Amino acid sequence: MSLDQLIITKFGADADHEMILNMGPQHPSTHGVINFVVQADGEVMRKAVPQVGYLHRAIEKIGEIVTYPGFMPYTDRIDYLAAMFANEGYALAVEKLLGLQIPPRAQYLRAISCELNRVASHLVSLGTMAMDIGAVTPFPYALRERESINDLLEALCGARLTYNYHRIGGVAFDMPDDWMPLCRKWLDHFEKILGEWDRLISFSEIFVERLAGMATIPAEMAINYGLVGPNLRASGVDFDLRRDEPYGAYPDFKFEVPIGKAYAGSHRGGQIGDCYDRFYCRVLECRQSIEIVRQALDRFPPGEFMAKVPRKIKPEVGEAQSRIEAARGEMAYYVVSDGGERAYRVRARTGSFLAMGIIEEVSQGLMIADLVALIASLDVVAPEIDR
Protein backbone atom coordinates (compact mmCIF):
# COMPACT_ATOMS: atom_id res chain seq x y z
CA MET A 1 0.00 0.00 0.00
CA SER A 2 1.15 3.54 -0.55
CA LEU A 3 2.38 5.75 2.22
CA ASP A 4 -0.94 7.62 2.36
CA GLN A 5 -2.87 4.42 2.86
CA LEU A 6 -0.36 3.29 5.45
CA ILE A 7 -0.78 6.49 7.38
CA ILE A 8 -4.54 6.21 7.36
CA THR A 9 -4.48 2.57 8.36
CA LYS A 10 -1.89 2.87 11.09
CA PHE A 11 -2.53 6.31 12.49
CA GLY A 12 -6.20 6.94 11.89
CA ALA A 13 -8.20 8.74 9.26
CA ASP A 14 -7.45 12.26 10.47
CA ALA A 15 -3.80 11.58 11.06
CA ASP A 16 -2.72 13.67 8.13
CA HIS A 17 -3.37 16.72 10.26
CA GLU A 18 -0.59 15.58 12.59
CA MET A 19 3.10 15.62 11.86
CA ILE A 20 4.17 12.46 10.11
CA LEU A 21 7.91 12.10 9.94
CA ASN A 22 10.09 9.70 8.12
CA MET A 23 13.10 8.46 10.02
CA GLY A 24 15.32 6.58 7.66
CA PRO A 25 16.09 4.49 5.74
CA GLN A 26 19.27 6.53 5.49
CA HIS A 27 19.84 7.52 9.05
CA PRO A 28 22.90 7.21 11.23
CA SER A 29 21.00 5.92 14.24
CA THR A 30 18.71 3.28 12.89
CA HIS A 31 21.30 0.52 12.91
CA GLY A 32 21.11 -0.15 9.26
CA VAL A 33 18.65 0.69 6.54
CA ILE A 34 15.38 0.67 8.42
CA ASN A 35 12.63 3.20 7.94
CA PHE A 36 10.34 4.44 10.67
CA VAL A 37 7.16 6.33 9.90
CA VAL A 38 6.57 8.33 13.02
CA GLN A 39 3.47 10.22 13.97
CA ALA A 40 4.65 12.93 16.26
CA ASP A 41 2.97 15.54 18.34
CA GLY A 42 5.97 17.79 18.66
CA GLU A 43 8.67 15.71 20.24
CA VAL A 44 6.42 13.01 21.64
CA MET A 45 5.51 10.18 19.31
CA ARG A 46 2.14 8.58 19.17
CA LYS A 47 3.53 5.60 17.36
CA ALA A 48 6.53 4.58 15.29
CA VAL A 49 5.83 2.10 12.50
CA PRO A 50 8.91 0.35 11.16
CA GLN A 51 9.22 -0.38 7.46
CA VAL A 52 11.85 -2.92 6.58
CA GLY A 53 13.02 -4.67 3.47
CA TYR A 54 15.65 -2.26 2.25
CA LEU A 55 18.38 -4.82 2.73
CA HIS A 56 16.48 -7.84 1.50
CA ARG A 57 18.90 -9.90 -0.53
CA ALA A 58 16.83 -13.06 -0.98
CA ILE A 59 19.30 -15.19 0.96
CA GLU A 60 16.67 -17.81 1.62
CA LYS A 61 15.95 -18.12 -2.08
CA ILE A 62 19.65 -18.38 -2.80
CA GLY A 63 19.74 -21.31 -0.36
CA GLU A 64 17.65 -23.22 -2.87
CA ILE A 65 20.00 -22.44 -5.73
CA VAL A 66 23.49 -23.13 -4.36
CA THR A 67 24.74 -26.37 -2.87
CA TYR A 68 24.84 -27.06 0.84
CA PRO A 69 28.51 -26.18 1.35
CA GLY A 70 28.20 -23.32 -1.11
CA PHE A 71 25.64 -21.59 1.06
CA MET A 72 28.05 -21.03 3.94
CA PRO A 73 29.37 -17.61 2.80
CA TYR A 74 25.79 -16.44 2.43
CA THR A 75 25.10 -17.21 6.04
CA ASP A 76 27.84 -14.75 6.99
CA ARG A 77 25.81 -12.01 5.43
CA ILE A 78 22.72 -12.79 7.42
CA ASP A 79 24.33 -10.99 10.33
CA TYR A 80 27.69 -9.66 9.38
CA LEU A 81 28.50 -8.37 12.84
CA ALA A 82 28.16 -11.83 14.39
CA ALA A 83 28.84 -14.00 11.40
CA MET A 84 30.29 -16.99 13.23
CA PHE A 85 26.92 -17.74 14.78
CA ALA A 86 25.14 -17.77 11.48
CA ASN A 87 27.79 -20.12 10.12
CA GLU A 88 27.46 -22.41 13.08
CA GLY A 89 23.68 -22.52 13.00
CA TYR A 90 23.61 -23.57 9.38
CA ALA A 91 26.38 -26.11 9.89
CA LEU A 92 24.53 -27.62 12.84
CA ALA A 93 21.29 -27.93 10.90
CA VAL A 94 22.92 -29.67 7.95
CA GLU A 95 24.97 -31.87 10.27
CA LYS A 96 21.75 -32.92 11.95
CA LEU A 97 20.34 -33.87 8.58
CA LEU A 98 23.45 -35.85 7.75
CA GLY A 99 23.75 -37.38 11.19
CA LEU A 100 27.38 -36.26 11.54
CA GLN A 101 29.37 -36.24 14.75
CA ILE A 102 31.74 -33.35 15.08
CA PRO A 103 35.17 -33.97 16.63
CA PRO A 104 35.74 -32.22 19.98
CA ARG A 105 38.53 -30.00 18.72
CA ALA A 106 36.23 -28.61 16.07
CA GLN A 107 33.54 -28.01 18.66
CA TYR A 108 35.97 -26.13 20.87
CA LEU A 109 37.20 -24.07 17.94
CA ARG A 110 33.60 -23.24 17.10
CA ALA A 111 32.88 -22.22 20.68
CA ILE A 112 36.02 -20.08 20.93
CA SER A 113 35.41 -18.32 17.63
CA CYS A 114 31.77 -17.79 18.47
CA GLU A 115 32.40 -16.35 21.90
CA LEU A 116 35.04 -13.98 20.56
CA ASN A 117 32.57 -12.94 17.91
CA ARG A 118 29.95 -12.41 20.57
CA VAL A 119 32.23 -9.98 22.38
CA ALA A 120 32.97 -8.20 19.12
CA SER A 121 29.29 -7.90 18.29
CA HIS A 122 28.42 -6.66 21.76
CA LEU A 123 31.19 -4.08 21.55
CA VAL A 124 29.65 -2.68 18.39
CA SER A 125 26.23 -2.73 19.99
CA LEU A 126 27.33 -1.00 23.18
CA GLY A 127 29.48 1.51 21.34
CA THR A 128 26.75 2.47 18.87
CA MET A 129 24.21 2.64 21.65
CA ALA A 130 26.32 5.15 23.53
CA MET A 131 26.93 7.08 20.33
CA ASP A 132 23.23 7.19 19.46
CA ILE A 133 22.39 8.53 22.89
CA GLY A 134 24.92 11.28 22.27
CA ALA A 135 28.05 10.04 24.03
CA VAL A 136 30.36 9.82 21.08
CA THR A 137 33.54 8.97 22.98
CA PRO A 138 32.86 5.33 23.97
CA PHE A 139 32.38 4.26 20.37
CA PRO A 140 36.05 4.36 19.34
CA TYR A 141 37.00 2.78 22.68
CA ALA A 142 34.75 -0.15 21.88
CA LEU A 143 35.97 -0.42 18.33
CA ARG A 144 39.59 -0.32 19.45
CA GLU A 145 39.01 -3.49 21.43
CA ARG A 146 37.11 -5.00 18.58
CA GLU A 147 40.12 -4.43 16.34
CA SER A 148 42.09 -6.86 18.47
CA ILE A 149 39.36 -9.45 18.12
CA ASN A 150 39.29 -8.89 14.39
CA ASP A 151 43.04 -9.48 14.28
CA LEU A 152 42.73 -12.66 16.31
CA LEU A 153 39.98 -14.01 14.11
CA GLU A 154 41.86 -12.98 11.01
CA ALA A 155 44.79 -15.07 12.19
CA LEU A 156 42.36 -17.95 12.72
CA CYS A 157 40.37 -17.87 9.52
CA GLY A 158 41.59 -15.14 7.25
CA ALA A 159 38.76 -12.67 7.44
CA ARG A 160 37.83 -9.82 9.73
CA LEU A 161 34.11 -9.60 9.29
CA THR A 162 32.47 -12.29 7.19
CA TYR A 163 34.45 -15.25 8.32
CA ASN A 164 33.09 -18.28 6.48
CA TYR A 165 35.03 -20.28 9.06
CA HIS A 166 32.72 -23.10 10.08
CA ARG A 167 32.15 -25.89 7.64
CA ILE A 168 29.64 -28.68 7.46
CA GLY A 169 31.53 -31.20 9.58
CA GLY A 170 33.82 -28.92 11.54
CA VAL A 171 35.83 -25.83 10.90
CA ALA A 172 37.94 -24.76 7.97
CA PHE A 173 41.33 -24.25 9.57
CA ASP A 174 43.09 -25.34 12.70
CA MET A 175 44.32 -22.93 15.33
CA PRO A 176 47.76 -21.51 14.43
CA ASP A 177 50.60 -22.42 16.78
CA ASP A 178 51.14 -19.01 18.28
CA TRP A 179 47.49 -18.10 18.56
CA MET A 180 46.75 -19.31 22.04
CA PRO A 181 49.20 -17.09 23.96
CA LEU A 182 48.08 -14.07 21.92
CA CYS A 183 44.49 -14.80 22.77
CA ARG A 184 45.23 -15.24 26.44
CA LYS A 185 47.12 -11.98 26.53
CA TRP A 186 44.17 -10.24 24.94
CA LEU A 187 41.71 -11.81 27.36
CA ASP A 188 43.67 -10.48 30.32
CA HIS A 189 43.85 -7.07 28.72
CA PHE A 190 40.15 -6.98 27.89
CA GLU A 191 39.12 -7.80 31.41
CA LYS A 192 40.74 -4.57 32.56
CA ILE A 193 39.07 -2.73 29.69
CA LEU A 194 35.66 -3.85 30.87
CA GLY A 195 36.32 -2.12 34.16
CA GLU A 196 37.35 0.96 32.21
CA TRP A 197 34.16 0.72 30.14
CA ASP A 198 32.04 0.72 33.26
CA ARG A 199 33.80 3.81 34.56
CA LEU A 200 33.53 5.48 31.17
CA ILE A 201 29.91 5.04 30.26
CA SER A 202 27.99 2.30 32.04
CA PHE A 203 27.75 4.14 35.33
CA SER A 204 27.71 7.60 33.87
CA GLU A 205 24.95 9.57 35.52
CA ILE A 206 23.50 11.10 32.36
CA PHE A 207 23.61 7.82 30.49
CA VAL A 208 21.77 5.94 33.20
CA GLU A 209 19.18 8.67 33.59
CA ARG A 210 18.50 8.55 29.86
CA LEU A 211 17.89 4.85 29.85
CA ALA A 212 16.45 4.02 33.25
CA GLY A 213 12.79 3.08 33.17
CA MET A 214 12.65 3.65 29.44
CA ALA A 215 10.55 1.35 27.25
CA THR A 216 10.13 -1.31 29.90
CA ILE A 217 9.16 -4.65 28.45
CA PRO A 218 7.73 -7.05 31.04
CA ALA A 219 8.60 -10.71 30.85
CA GLU A 220 5.28 -12.00 29.48
CA MET A 221 5.22 -9.39 26.79
CA ALA A 222 8.78 -10.24 25.84
CA ILE A 223 7.94 -13.93 25.52
CA ASN A 224 4.72 -13.29 23.64
CA TYR A 225 6.35 -10.98 21.14
CA GLY A 226 9.14 -13.47 20.68
CA LEU A 227 12.08 -11.50 21.99
CA VAL A 228 15.18 -13.59 22.38
CA GLY A 229 18.70 -13.36 23.67
CA PRO A 230 19.83 -10.44 25.81
CA ASN A 231 16.51 -8.67 25.21
CA LEU A 232 14.62 -11.57 26.75
CA ARG A 233 17.04 -12.02 29.62
CA ALA A 234 16.94 -8.33 30.45
CA SER A 235 13.18 -8.66 30.89
CA GLY A 236 13.81 -11.19 33.59
CA VAL A 237 13.40 -14.52 31.80
CA ASP A 238 16.24 -16.79 32.83
CA PHE A 239 16.87 -18.67 29.62
CA ASP A 240 20.03 -19.14 27.64
CA LEU A 241 20.33 -21.78 24.95
CA ARG A 242 23.97 -22.39 25.82
CA ARG A 243 22.99 -23.55 29.28
CA ASP A 244 19.45 -24.83 28.84
CA GLU A 245 19.50 -26.49 25.40
CA PRO A 246 23.22 -26.94 25.02
CA TYR A 247 24.89 -27.73 21.77
CA GLY A 248 28.50 -28.15 20.69
CA ALA A 249 31.10 -27.76 23.44
CA TYR A 250 28.95 -25.67 25.80
CA PRO A 251 28.13 -28.47 28.26
CA ASP A 252 31.81 -28.38 29.27
CA PHE A 253 31.85 -24.78 30.31
CA LYS A 254 30.76 -23.10 33.52
CA PHE A 255 29.41 -19.61 33.10
CA GLU A 256 26.69 -17.42 34.49
CA VAL A 257 23.76 -16.05 32.60
CA PRO A 258 23.10 -12.39 33.39
CA ILE A 259 19.44 -11.46 33.65
CA GLY A 260 17.80 -8.13 34.13
CA LYS A 261 17.64 -6.90 37.69
CA ALA A 262 16.83 -3.19 37.27
CA TYR A 263 20.52 -2.35 37.28
CA ALA A 264 19.80 1.33 36.93
CA GLY A 265 18.59 1.39 40.48
CA SER A 266 15.15 2.15 41.81
CA HIS A 267 16.16 5.66 42.85
CA ARG A 268 16.46 6.50 39.15
CA GLY A 269 13.28 4.73 38.15
CA GLY A 270 15.03 1.64 36.87
CA GLN A 271 12.77 -1.31 36.13
CA ILE A 272 13.43 -4.86 35.07
CA GLY A 273 13.34 -4.89 31.29
CA ASP A 274 14.11 -1.26 30.61
CA CYS A 275 16.69 -0.03 28.14
CA TYR A 276 19.44 0.13 30.74
CA ASP A 277 18.93 -3.50 31.66
CA ARG A 278 19.28 -4.52 28.04
CA PHE A 279 22.47 -2.48 27.83
CA TYR A 280 23.99 -3.78 31.00
CA CYS A 281 23.14 -7.42 30.31
CA ARG A 282 25.30 -7.17 27.24
CA VAL A 283 28.19 -5.73 29.24
CA LEU A 284 27.91 -8.63 31.68
CA GLU A 285 27.70 -11.12 28.84
CA CYS A 286 31.04 -9.87 27.52
CA ARG A 287 32.57 -10.81 30.84
CA GLN A 288 31.04 -14.28 30.72
CA SER A 289 32.26 -14.82 27.18
CA ILE A 290 35.81 -14.15 28.31
CA GLU A 291 35.36 -16.81 30.97
CA ILE A 292 34.17 -19.30 28.39
CA VAL A 293 37.09 -18.63 26.07
CA ARG A 294 39.54 -19.02 28.96
CA GLN A 295 38.04 -22.35 29.94
CA ALA A 296 38.06 -23.51 26.33
CA LEU A 297 41.71 -22.60 25.89
CA ASP A 298 42.62 -24.36 29.13
CA ARG A 299 41.03 -27.59 28.02
CA PHE A 300 41.67 -27.43 24.34
CA PRO A 301 41.55 -31.01 23.03
CA PRO A 302 43.83 -32.50 20.40
CA GLY A 303 42.51 -34.19 17.33
CA GLU A 304 40.87 -33.49 14.02
CA PHE A 305 39.24 -30.20 13.22
CA MET A 306 36.94 -31.63 10.57
CA ALA A 307 34.84 -34.77 10.49
CA LYS A 308 34.80 -37.17 7.58
CA VAL A 309 32.28 -35.61 5.27
CA PRO A 310 31.21 -37.11 1.93
CA ARG A 311 32.43 -35.37 -1.15
CA LYS A 312 28.99 -34.36 -2.28
CA ILE A 313 26.71 -33.46 0.54
CA LYS A 314 23.37 -35.04 -0.21
CA PRO A 315 21.35 -35.53 2.93
CA GLU A 316 18.39 -37.85 3.00
CA VAL A 317 14.88 -36.53 2.62
CA GLY A 318 13.89 -34.82 5.85
CA GLU A 319 14.12 -31.61 7.70
CA ALA A 320 16.14 -30.38 10.62
CA GLN A 321 16.10 -27.42 12.89
CA SER A 322 19.02 -26.04 14.81
CA ARG A 323 18.94 -23.32 17.43
CA ILE A 324 21.94 -21.38 18.58
CA GLU A 325 22.42 -18.56 20.99
CA ALA A 326 23.71 -15.89 18.67
CA ALA A 327 24.82 -12.47 19.81
CA ARG A 328 21.40 -11.01 19.06
CA GLY A 329 19.42 -13.86 20.46
CA GLU A 330 18.32 -17.23 19.37
CA MET A 331 18.85 -17.89 15.72
CA ALA A 332 16.94 -20.88 14.43
CA TYR A 333 17.79 -22.52 11.14
CA TYR A 334 15.25 -24.79 9.46
CA VAL A 335 16.64 -26.76 6.55
CA VAL A 336 14.44 -29.00 4.41
CA SER A 337 16.12 -31.52 2.20
CA ASP A 338 14.64 -33.41 -0.72
CA GLY A 339 17.58 -35.72 -1.19
CA GLY A 340 19.41 -33.59 -3.73
CA GLU A 341 22.59 -31.56 -3.66
CA ARG A 342 20.73 -28.36 -3.06
CA ALA A 343 18.49 -27.63 -0.15
CA TYR A 344 14.76 -27.52 -0.74
CA ARG A 345 14.29 -24.72 1.74
CA VAL A 346 16.62 -22.88 4.06
CA ARG A 347 15.08 -20.68 6.65
CA ALA A 348 16.95 -18.50 9.13
CA ARG A 349 14.75 -17.03 11.83
CA THR A 350 16.72 -14.29 13.49
CA GLY A 351 16.33 -12.45 16.75
CA SER A 352 16.24 -8.96 15.25
CA PHE A 353 13.22 -9.75 13.09
CA LEU A 354 11.09 -10.49 16.11
CA ALA A 355 12.49 -7.54 18.03
CA MET A 356 11.27 -5.17 15.35
CA GLY A 357 7.73 -6.36 15.86
CA ILE A 358 7.63 -4.98 19.36
CA ILE A 359 8.75 -1.46 18.47
CA GLU A 360 5.34 -0.33 17.30
CA GLU A 361 3.84 -1.33 20.61
CA VAL A 362 6.50 -0.06 22.97
CA SER A 363 7.24 3.22 21.21
CA GLN A 364 3.88 4.77 22.00
CA GLY A 365 4.36 7.87 24.05
CA LEU A 366 8.12 8.00 23.77
CA MET A 367 10.04 10.96 22.47
CA ILE A 368 11.81 10.67 19.16
CA ALA A 369 15.20 10.67 20.88
CA ASP A 370 13.98 7.81 23.03
CA LEU A 371 13.03 5.86 19.93
CA VAL A 372 16.70 5.93 19.04
CA ALA A 373 17.57 4.60 22.49
CA LEU A 374 14.94 1.88 22.16
CA ILE A 375 16.20 0.68 18.79
CA ALA A 376 19.77 0.69 20.05
CA SER A 377 18.88 -1.20 23.20
CA LEU A 378 17.10 -3.92 21.23
CA ASP A 379 20.27 -4.32 19.18
CA VAL A 380 18.58 -4.76 15.85
CA VAL A 381 20.64 -4.94 12.73
CA ALA A 382 19.12 -4.56 9.32
CA PRO A 383 20.70 -7.61 7.67
CA GLU A 384 19.18 -9.91 10.26
CA ILE A 385 15.74 -8.45 9.72
CA ASP A 386 15.72 -8.47 5.97
CA ARG A 387 18.09 -11.29 5.07
Add this chain to the structure above:
Amino acid sequence: MPGLTFEQIHQKLVEKFGDAVGLLSPPKKDPFCVFAAPRLREICRFLKDAPELYFDFLEDLTATDHPKDNLIRVVYHFYSYRHRHLFIAKVELDRKDPQVDSLEPLWKAANWMEREVFDLFGVTFKGHPDLRRILMPDDWVGTPLRKDYVEAGGYLGISNVRDNPLDLYLNMDRQVRAEKAAAEAPPAPSTAPALAAAPTASPAPEHKAES
Protein backbone atom coordinates in the same frame (compact mmCIF):
# COMPACT_ATOMS: atom_id res chain seq x y z
CA MET B 1 15.39 -32.30 27.63
CA PRO B 2 13.16 -31.96 30.64
CA GLY B 3 9.56 -31.70 29.69
CA LEU B 4 7.51 -33.90 27.44
CA THR B 5 8.78 -35.66 24.38
CA PHE B 6 7.29 -35.24 20.94
CA GLU B 7 5.38 -38.48 21.28
CA GLN B 8 3.87 -37.50 24.60
CA ILE B 9 2.75 -34.11 23.35
CA HIS B 10 1.34 -35.69 20.24
CA GLN B 11 -0.52 -38.20 22.40
CA LYS B 12 -2.14 -35.44 24.41
CA LEU B 13 -3.20 -33.63 21.27
CA VAL B 14 -4.69 -36.74 19.73
CA GLU B 15 -6.63 -37.42 22.92
CA LYS B 16 -8.14 -33.98 22.85
CA PHE B 17 -8.64 -33.33 19.17
CA GLY B 18 -8.79 -36.71 17.52
CA ASP B 19 -8.71 -36.51 13.76
CA ALA B 20 -7.69 -32.91 13.54
CA VAL B 21 -4.20 -33.93 14.54
CA GLY B 22 -2.36 -36.06 12.04
CA LEU B 23 0.12 -38.82 12.69
CA LEU B 24 3.54 -37.98 13.97
CA SER B 25 6.05 -38.24 11.18
CA PRO B 26 8.91 -40.67 11.66
CA PRO B 27 11.32 -39.41 14.28
CA LYS B 28 14.43 -39.38 12.13
CA LYS B 29 15.52 -35.81 11.67
CA ASP B 30 12.77 -33.72 13.22
CA PRO B 31 9.33 -35.17 13.76
CA PHE B 32 6.32 -33.05 13.02
CA CYS B 33 2.61 -33.54 12.71
CA VAL B 34 -0.01 -32.02 10.48
CA PHE B 35 -2.95 -30.12 11.92
CA ALA B 36 -6.24 -29.68 10.14
CA ALA B 37 -6.35 -26.09 8.97
CA PRO B 38 -9.91 -25.22 10.10
CA ARG B 39 -9.17 -26.16 13.72
CA LEU B 40 -5.74 -24.62 13.90
CA ARG B 41 -6.57 -21.84 16.28
CA GLU B 42 -8.36 -24.15 18.68
CA ILE B 43 -5.45 -26.56 18.81
CA CYS B 44 -2.95 -23.75 19.22
CA ARG B 45 -4.95 -22.23 22.04
CA PHE B 46 -4.79 -25.57 23.80
CA LEU B 47 -1.05 -25.77 23.15
CA LYS B 48 -0.57 -22.34 24.63
CA ASP B 49 -2.84 -22.52 27.64
CA ALA B 50 -2.77 -26.13 28.82
CA PRO B 51 -0.61 -26.15 31.95
CA GLU B 52 1.35 -29.27 31.09
CA LEU B 53 2.11 -28.03 27.57
CA TYR B 54 2.31 -24.23 27.99
CA PHE B 55 3.94 -23.32 24.69
CA ASP B 56 4.48 -19.67 25.33
CA PHE B 57 7.05 -19.00 22.61
CA LEU B 58 6.16 -19.20 18.94
CA GLU B 59 9.65 -19.88 17.82
CA ASP B 60 9.25 -19.92 14.07
CA LEU B 61 6.49 -19.58 11.51
CA THR B 62 7.43 -20.25 7.96
CA ALA B 63 6.26 -22.07 4.89
CA THR B 64 7.46 -24.47 2.22
CA ASP B 65 6.14 -24.66 -1.28
CA HIS B 66 5.41 -28.04 -2.85
CA PRO B 67 4.15 -27.59 -6.38
CA LYS B 68 4.29 -31.32 -7.05
CA ASP B 69 1.77 -32.03 -4.28
CA ASN B 70 -0.08 -28.79 -5.02
CA LEU B 71 0.38 -27.74 -1.42
CA ILE B 72 1.88 -24.96 0.59
CA ARG B 73 2.79 -26.17 4.05
CA VAL B 74 2.96 -23.57 6.78
CA VAL B 75 5.34 -24.76 9.48
CA TYR B 76 5.03 -23.78 13.13
CA HIS B 77 7.69 -24.32 15.77
CA PHE B 78 6.48 -23.99 19.35
CA TYR B 79 8.65 -23.88 22.44
CA SER B 80 7.86 -23.71 26.11
CA TYR B 81 10.17 -21.84 28.45
CA ARG B 82 8.47 -23.31 31.48
CA HIS B 83 8.78 -26.96 30.51
CA ARG B 84 11.59 -26.69 27.99
CA HIS B 85 9.96 -28.73 25.28
CA LEU B 86 9.57 -28.17 21.58
CA PHE B 87 6.87 -29.09 19.11
CA ILE B 88 6.67 -28.77 15.35
CA ALA B 89 3.40 -28.68 13.48
CA LYS B 90 2.42 -28.10 9.90
CA VAL B 91 -0.71 -27.05 8.12
CA GLU B 92 -1.29 -28.03 4.52
CA LEU B 93 -2.97 -25.50 2.29
CA ASP B 94 -4.14 -25.59 -1.27
CA ARG B 95 -1.67 -23.86 -3.50
CA LYS B 96 -4.26 -22.03 -5.55
CA ASP B 97 -5.76 -20.16 -2.64
CA PRO B 98 -3.86 -20.70 0.59
CA GLN B 99 -5.73 -19.36 3.58
CA VAL B 100 -5.43 -20.16 7.22
CA ASP B 101 -6.33 -18.55 10.53
CA SER B 102 -3.88 -16.12 11.93
CA LEU B 103 -2.22 -16.94 15.22
CA GLU B 104 -1.64 -13.29 16.01
CA PRO B 105 -4.23 -13.14 18.80
CA LEU B 106 -2.37 -15.89 20.61
CA TRP B 107 1.25 -14.99 20.01
CA LYS B 108 2.13 -11.49 18.95
CA ALA B 109 5.34 -12.84 17.48
CA ALA B 110 3.16 -14.24 14.70
CA ASN B 111 2.38 -10.74 13.48
CA TRP B 112 5.57 -10.13 11.57
CA MET B 113 6.28 -13.75 10.74
CA GLU B 114 2.87 -14.17 9.09
CA ARG B 115 3.42 -10.98 7.16
CA GLU B 116 6.63 -12.48 5.82
CA VAL B 117 4.86 -15.67 4.73
CA PHE B 118 2.14 -13.56 3.13
CA ASP B 119 4.74 -11.53 1.31
CA LEU B 120 6.94 -14.33 0.06
CA PHE B 121 4.44 -17.17 -0.40
CA GLY B 122 1.10 -15.51 -0.84
CA VAL B 123 -0.67 -17.18 2.09
CA THR B 124 -3.59 -15.19 3.49
CA PHE B 125 -3.93 -15.22 7.26
CA LYS B 126 -7.51 -14.60 8.27
CA GLY B 127 -7.84 -12.27 11.19
CA HIS B 128 -4.41 -10.72 10.91
CA PRO B 129 -4.69 -7.05 11.86
CA ASP B 130 -2.20 -5.73 9.35
CA LEU B 131 -1.49 -8.12 6.51
CA ARG B 132 0.76 -6.39 4.01
CA ARG B 133 4.12 -6.90 2.43
CA ILE B 134 7.07 -6.64 4.70
CA LEU B 135 10.30 -7.46 2.89
CA MET B 136 9.43 -6.76 -0.73
CA PRO B 137 8.42 -3.27 -1.86
CA ASP B 138 4.75 -2.50 -1.51
CA ASP B 139 4.07 -2.53 -5.21
CA TRP B 140 5.88 -5.77 -5.96
CA VAL B 141 4.01 -8.27 -8.07
CA GLY B 142 4.49 -11.93 -7.30
CA THR B 143 5.46 -14.18 -4.43
CA PRO B 144 9.19 -14.71 -4.65
CA LEU B 145 9.77 -17.82 -2.54
CA ARG B 146 7.42 -20.01 -4.50
CA LYS B 147 9.10 -22.59 -6.68
CA ASP B 148 7.47 -21.36 -9.86
CA TYR B 149 8.37 -17.74 -9.36
CA VAL B 150 9.84 -16.16 -12.45
CA GLU B 151 12.09 -13.25 -11.71
CA ALA B 152 10.72 -9.96 -12.80
CA GLY B 153 13.80 -8.88 -14.72
CA GLY B 154 13.71 -5.39 -13.30
CA TYR B 155 11.80 -3.00 -11.10
CA LEU B 156 10.20 0.31 -11.99
CA GLY B 157 11.63 0.10 -15.47
CA ILE B 158 15.23 -0.51 -14.42
CA SER B 159 16.42 -3.80 -15.74
CA ASN B 160 18.54 -6.06 -13.57
CA VAL B 161 19.56 -8.38 -16.37
CA ARG B 162 22.67 -7.94 -18.42
CA ASP B 163 24.91 -10.02 -20.63
CA ASN B 164 27.85 -11.84 -19.25
CA PRO B 165 30.75 -9.33 -19.21
CA LEU B 166 33.05 -11.79 -20.96
CA ASP B 167 30.59 -12.05 -23.81
CA LEU B 168 30.46 -8.30 -23.98
CA TYR B 169 34.24 -8.06 -24.28
CA LEU B 170 34.38 -10.82 -26.87
CA ASN B 171 31.79 -9.10 -29.00
CA MET B 172 33.53 -5.78 -28.62
CA ASP B 173 36.85 -7.31 -29.58
CA ARG B 174 35.41 -8.99 -32.65
CA GLN B 175 33.80 -5.79 -33.70
CA VAL B 176 37.03 -3.79 -33.34
CA ARG B 177 38.96 -6.34 -35.34
CA ALA B 178 36.34 -6.43 -38.07
CA GLU B 179 36.41 -2.64 -38.32
CA LYS B 180 40.19 -2.56 -38.46
CA ALA B 181 40.21 -5.26 -41.12
CA ALA B 182 37.61 -3.38 -43.12
CA ALA B 183 39.55 -0.10 -42.79
CA GLU B 184 42.92 -1.57 -43.77
CA ALA B 185 41.71 -3.92 -46.48
CA PRO B 186 42.29 -1.98 -49.71
CA PRO B 187 39.48 -1.62 -52.27
CA ALA B 188 41.60 -3.48 -54.92
CA PRO B 189 41.62 -7.17 -54.08
CA SER B 190 45.02 -7.84 -55.86
CA THR B 191 47.13 -6.40 -53.04
CA ALA B 192 45.04 -7.98 -50.22
CA PRO B 193 47.44 -10.72 -48.96
CA ALA B 194 50.35 -8.34 -48.11
CA LEU B 195 48.26 -6.00 -45.99
CA ALA B 196 46.21 -8.68 -44.32
CA ALA B 197 49.00 -9.19 -41.72
CA ALA B 198 48.45 -5.67 -40.23
CA PRO B 199 45.24 -6.19 -38.17
CA THR B 200 46.78 -8.83 -35.88
CA ALA B 201 49.10 -6.21 -34.38
CA SER B 202 46.16 -4.27 -32.90
CA PRO B 203 46.51 -3.89 -29.12
CA ALA B 204 43.49 -5.82 -27.85
CA PRO B 205 42.82 -4.92 -24.20
CA GLU B 206 41.19 -8.23 -23.42
CA HIS B 207 43.71 -11.02 -23.48
CA LYS B 208 41.16 -13.67 -22.65
CA ALA B 209 39.54 -13.27 -26.02
CA GLU B 210 42.54 -14.90 -27.64
CA SER B 211 42.07 -18.15 -25.79
